[in-house]
Amino acid sequence: MTPRLRARGVSRRFGALVAVDGVELDVMSGEVHAVIGPNGAGKSTLLGILAGEVRPDAGEIFLDGQRVTGLDTARRARLGMARSFQVTAIVQDLTALQNAMLAVIAAERGRIPGLGRPAMADPTLLAAAREALRAVGIEGAADVAAGSLAHGAQRQLELAMALVGRPRVLLLDEPTAGTGPDEGRAMIELLRRVKTTPGGGPSMVLVEHDLDAVFALADRITVMAQGRVIACGPPEAVRTDPLVRAAYLGDAHR
Amino acid sequence: MDTILILTQALNGLQLGVMLFLMAAGLTLVFGIMNLINLAHGALYMAGAYLAAAAYGWTGSFLAAVALAVAGTAALGAAIELAALRGLYRRDHLDQVLATFGLILFLNEAARLVWGPAALFVPVPAALAHTVAILPGVPYPAYRLAIIAVGVAVAGGLYLLIARTRLGMLIRAGASNRTMVAALGVDVGLLYTAVFALGAGLAALAGAMAAPILSVEPGMGEPILILTLVVIVVGGIGSIRGAFAGALLIGCVDTIGRAFLPSMLRAVLAPSASAAVGPALASMLIYLTMAVVLALRPRGLFAARTG
Amino acid sequence: MDRRATWLLALLAAGLLPLATDALGQPYYLAFATRIAVFAIAALALDLVLGYGGLVSLGHAAFLGIGAYSVGIWSSHGVTSAAVHWATALAVGACYAAATGIVALRTTGVAFIMITLAFGQMLFFLAVSLKAYGGDDGMTLWQGARLGPLDLADDRTLYWVALAWLAAFLALGRRLVAARFGLVLRGAKSNERRMRALGFTPTRHRLAAYVLSGAMASIAGCLLAHATDFVSPSYMGWQRSGELVVMVVLGGLATLHGAIIGAAVLLALEEALAGLTVHWMLILGAVLVVVANVSRRGLLGLGATSRGPR
Numbered sequence: 001m002t003p004r005l006r007a008r009g010v011s012r013r014f015g016a017l018v019a020v021d022g023v024e025l026d027v028m029s030g031e032v033h034a035v036i037g038p039n040g041a042g043k044s045t046l047l048g049i050l051a052g053e054v055r056p057d058a059g060e061i062f063l064d065g066q067r068v069t070g071l072d073t074a075r076r077a078r079l080g081m082a083r084s085f086q087v088t089a090i091v092q093d094l095t096a097l098q099n100a101m102l103a104v105i106a107a108e109r110g111r112i113p114g115l116g117r118p119a120m121a122d123p124t125l126l127a128a129a130r131e132a133l134r135a136v137g138i139e140g141a142a143d144v145a146a147g148s149l150a151h152g153a154q155r156q157l158e159l160a161m162a163l164v165g166r167p168r169v170l171l172l173d174e175p176t177a178g179t180g181p182d183e184g185r186a187m188i189e190l191l192r193r194v195k196t197t198p199g200g201g202p203s204m205v206l207v208e209h210d211l212d213a214v215f216a217l218a219d220r221i222t223v224m225a226q227g228r229v230i231a232c233g234p235p236e237a238v239r240t241d242p243l244v245r246a247a248y249l250g251d252a253h254r
Numbered sequence: 255m256d257t258i259l260i261l262t263q264a265l266n267g268l269q270l271g272v273m274l275f276l277m278a279a280g281l282t283l284v285f286g287i288m289n290l291i292n293l294a295h296g297a298l299y300m301a302g303a304y305l306a307a308a309a310y311g312w313t314g315s316f317l318a319a320v321a322l323a324v325a326g327t328a329a330l331g332a333a334i335e336l337a338a339l340r341g342l343y344r345r346d347h348l349d350q351v352l353a354t355f356g357l358i359l360f361l362n363e364a365a366r367l368v369w370g371p372a373a374l375f376v377p378v379p380a381a382l383a384h385t386v387a388i389l390p391g392v393p394y395p396a397y398r399l400a401i402i403a404v405g406v407a408v409a410g411g412l413y414l415l416i417a418r419t420r421l422g423m424l425i426r427a428g429a430s431n432r433t434m435v436a437a438l439g440v441d442v443g444l445l446y447t448a449v450f451a452l453g454a455g456l457a458a459l460a461g462a463m464a465a466p467i468l469s470v471e472p473g474m475g476e477p478i479l480i481l482t483l484v485v486i487v488v489g490g491i492g493s494i495r496g497a498f499a500g501a502l503l504i505g506c507v508d509t510i511g512r513a514f515l516p517s518m519l520r521a522v523l524a525p526s527a528s529a530a531v532g533p534a535l536a537s538m539l540i541y542l543t544m545a546v547v548l549a550l551r552p553r554g555l556f557a558a559r560t561g
Numbered sequence: 562m563d564r565r566a567t568w569l570l571a572l573l574a575a576g577l578l579p580l581a582t583d584a585l586g587q588p589y590y591l592a593f594a595t596r597i598a599v600f601a602i603a604a605l606a607l608d609l610v611l612g613y614g615g616l617v618s619l620g621h622a623a624f625l626g627i628g629a630y631s632v633g634i635w636s637s638h639g640v641t642s643a644a645v646h647w648a649t650a651l652a653v654g655a656c657y658a659a660a661t662g663i664v665a666l667r668t669t670g671v672a673f674i675m676i677t678l679a680f681g682q683m684l685f686f687l688a689v690s691l692k693a694y695g696g697d698d699g700m701t702l703w704q705g706a707r708l709g710p711l712d713l714a715d716d717r718t719l720y721w722v723a724l725a726w727l728a729a730f731l732a733l734g735r736r737l738v739a740a741r742f743g744l745v746l747r748g749a750k751s752n753e754r755r756m757r758a759l760g761f762t763p764t765r766h767r768l769a770a771y772v773l774s775g776a777m778a779s780i781a782g783c784l785l786a787h788a789t790d791f792v793s794p795s796y797m798g799w800q801r802s803g804e805l806v807v808m809v810v811l812g813g814l815a816t817l818h819g820a821i822i823g824a825a826v827l828l829a830l831e832e833a834l835a836g837l838t839v840h841w842m843l844i845l846g847a848v849l850v851v852v853a854n855v856s857r858r859g860l861l862g863l864g865a866t867s868r869g870p871r
Contacts, residue, residue: 051758077760089755091748102748105741106759118739125741161759291671293803338850347671348617349853352810355803356849363842476799480682483675491672534690541683545664548676552667 002065004029004203010059019045021227034206034214037224043207052076080168088154092147100129107165136160152183170202263513271505272405276460277482278497280453286492294357296479302327302458303465307374316379323462324455331454366472373469488547490554511539597825598723599784604808604820606777612815615750617674620681626797627654628782633792636702643708650779658775688794699793713787734817
């Protein structure tokens with residue numbers, strides 16, 4: 001079976017630093033694939049390469065067997081690759097609803113955004129945007145400026161925007177970062193629901209520091225250290241891998 | 255085409271280039287370190303020219319006049335930085351545009367108030383008022399050669415300042431990482447004022463040296479400001495090396511284009527057409543150069559940093 | 562006062578103005594109002610890219626020049642039809658905006674400011690070198706423009722025509738910014754990275770807005786030439802571009818009607834200061850420095866902040 005998302009021999013250096021070094025990654029359909037590793041392991045760079053924000057020096061990226069290496073972020077997004085950022089990226093001075101509307105407009109495809117009917121009076125657009133907010137449980141905050149939402153709600157809004165248009169792949173950069181314990185648990189629960197969406201959820205690449213979140217969600221885990229993949233497998237196998245314990249888990253618990 | 259003319263025009267281009275470098279170095283430093291777009295940089299050039307003209311009148315010595323102009327404008331720059339620009343570093347570029355546009359109006363009008371609307375003319379210093387034979391039988395004004403020499407010397411000095419001194423180290427660090435400089439325990443406010451005053455002094459040097467070859471009048475800073483903006487866009491905003499390369503490129507393209515483009519067009523177009531198109535195209539040449547550079551390298555020849 | 566009442570009042574005032582200036586025997590103020598309407602159109606066009614798109618164009622006076630020279634060049638060849646002038650201005654303005662926009666929009670932020678300023682200056686020098694059309698000195702238009710039965714040399718007719726253009730552009734602008742297009746433009750201004758991750762290519766929307774804005778401002782240039790019967794490179798000097806930015810900022814960004822208020826305030830301020838002293842630019846310059854340092858939202862913003870958060 002063709003993996004949904006595949007990275008082949010991906011490398012990227014910044015000056016003398018090799019941030020990502022010959023990484024291979026296969027993410028299957030519907031799989032939650034966590035990428036973990038100590039700080040500076042190259043996880044975020046890898047995510048950037050997958051999303052098309054960082055250009056790799058070598059290697060190829062395939063989406064459902066189609067080569068997307070040369071495509072920019074916007075083109076990949078239109079092919080069904082959505083993402084969240086480590087620092088929440090929402091449009092701060094628009095309302096939560098307007099943010100969701102932007103995601104809906106992006107998913108409408110094709111036409112250059114209409115000059116016709118006022119967006120705020122377009123029932124189809126509004127309904128779809130409200131639905132997106134409801135899916136992550138923040139419909140009550142629809143008319144609040146996104147920038148003044150609580151941090152956890154901002155992350156939920158970002159996820160809501162990423163989910164509009166039912167992406168094939170969801171790239172998540174530390175979705176629980178900066179949230180309180182309750183907000184973090186709520187985010188894990190939300191992602192679990194996304195994973196079990198009726199009709200199949202998106203494949204997810206989850207870069208995460210919080211190992212509770214990782215073990216709660218991941219079907220498989222790839223462990224990186226110093227830009228390389230040092231282990232890949234189901235959570236139990238990774239948890240007991242001596243190489244991983246030495247390079248990462250031991251490190252984290254020292 | 256005759257080689258003597260080419261040589262003369264190349265020197266003219268070089269002379270414009272070093273002037274532009276003096277302007278661009280200050281502007282690009284101020285942007286690189288304080289993230290400030292200072293449209294009033296041309297007004298500081300004008301201030302340098304006026305102060306030089308006035309000081310020449312008092313002292314009778316051109317050297318003293320230039321020194322006074324540079325020192326006075328540096329002080330003026332520091333005062334402006336403290337009074338009007340300090341609060342704008344973290345703000346939108348739009349607020350900076352508004353404030354520095356206001357400063358242009360203010361300074362131009364202040365010059366008109368003090369020295370009147372008519373242009374002042376400053377004589378070329380007697381010691382340099384002759385020509386030098388750069389090749390046998392090819393005379394070139396000594397004063398313009400002196401400008402080139404001073405410009406090159408200042409470029410070298412600036413390089414040493416930035417590469418070798420503590421201030422230079424802070425400038426380099428500040429251009430790439432502002433918060434880091436603050437974390438080093440440096441008085442950032444003082445550094446900013448010093449950099450702004452340095453930029454003002456360089457602009458004044460250019461203005462003072464230009465005083466004998468241009469007319470000194472209100473608004474004289476803006477044409478050179480716009481050329482300077484082209485220079486730093488071409489060179490890469492925030493990069494001193496880029497400013498140097500951009501200044502020489504734009505200086506030469508502009509001078510040589512104006513000198514030779516019309517006659518080159520005469521070779522391919524009818525005389526009446528080339529007479530109409532030639533000057534127009536020559537005056538647009540640097541902007542077209544800028545467009546080409548940006549089309550190939552959107553961040554300029556020497557992109558200094560991201561963001 | 563609610564919004565609709567404010568608009569109605571503004572419309573009523575605009576309608577009664579010619580009667581009032583007639584009654585008072587002050588035709589000068591009618592011409593002054595026309596001038597405000599003309600600059601309001603240009604400022605409104607600029608607000609579309611500056612306020613909504615976050616693109617600080619410091620070269621918008623170039624479009625005034627394109628409009629003015631469309632009138633001037635046609636008139637000097639005996640073509641006095643305003644329809645021809647306007648169509649030319651719209652087409653040339655849009656093409657120039659597209660050509661320079663493609664280059665300038667490869668950059669953002671401060672580089673965009675510098676490049677638009679440079680391109681504006683390029684057009685200025687082009688106009689200076691047009692010796693056949695007055696060069697540096699500009700040229701006087703001896704024949705007034707006509708639109709069918711309307712004679713635009715008549716002050717009152719021109720006032721109505723300028724007002725009609727302003728109303729049309731205001732309506733068009735409001736429609737645009739309320740549509741999907743406006744939402745995308747504002748999203749890209751505030752968080753480009755998110756917009757790209759959603760699949761937008763914001764440059765296209767910005768270019769569309771820039772081209773539209775350029776075409777609108779070119780019409781303002783035509784009207785300026787109709788109003789002054791004179792065309793010169795000074796119409797597109799960089800100072801004029803700066804004034805347009807000042808108008809938009811004074812009136813409040815991203816409001817459209819704020820641009821109209823800003824145009825009225827700046828022109829009235831210039832007029833009042835000029836009556837006070839020949840060195841009025843000294844005062845205006847200082848005012849701008851203070852406004853930039855104190856207020857973030859222009860004059861309307863000053864009022865809004867004093868009334869607490871919105």
